Amino acid sequence: MLQSxxxxxxxxxxISLVVGFIFFYHDKGRSKRVMYALGIRVTLAIILMICVFYxxxxxxxxxxxxxx
Numbered sequence: 552m553l554q555s556x557x558x559x560x561x562x563x564x565x566i567s568l569v570v571g572f573i574f575f576y577h578d579k580g581r582s583k584r585v586m587y588a589l590g591i592r593v594t595l596a597i598i599l600m601i602c603v604f605y606x607x608x609x610x611x612x613x614x615x616x617x618x619x
Contacts, residue, residue: 553602553611560599567592 571588578584606612 553606557599557602557606557612560595560602564592564595564599567595 574584
């Protein structure tokens with residue numbers, strides 16, 4: 552479950568990055584929509600870090616590689 556949340560957050564961050572670029576390209580930097588997209592991206596990144604740290608702390612995810 553936690554892994555799917557982490558993947559969803561990564562995809563959402565990439566989508567927010569693309570949307571911010573589109574806003575920047577179309578508005579030519581004269582709109583606040585780029586800053587809103589940045590704020591959403593930063594918020595999603597913070598939530599992603601919290602999920603990763605929680606997963607490491609609870610043992611749901613680990614640093615071990617599958618070939619070890």
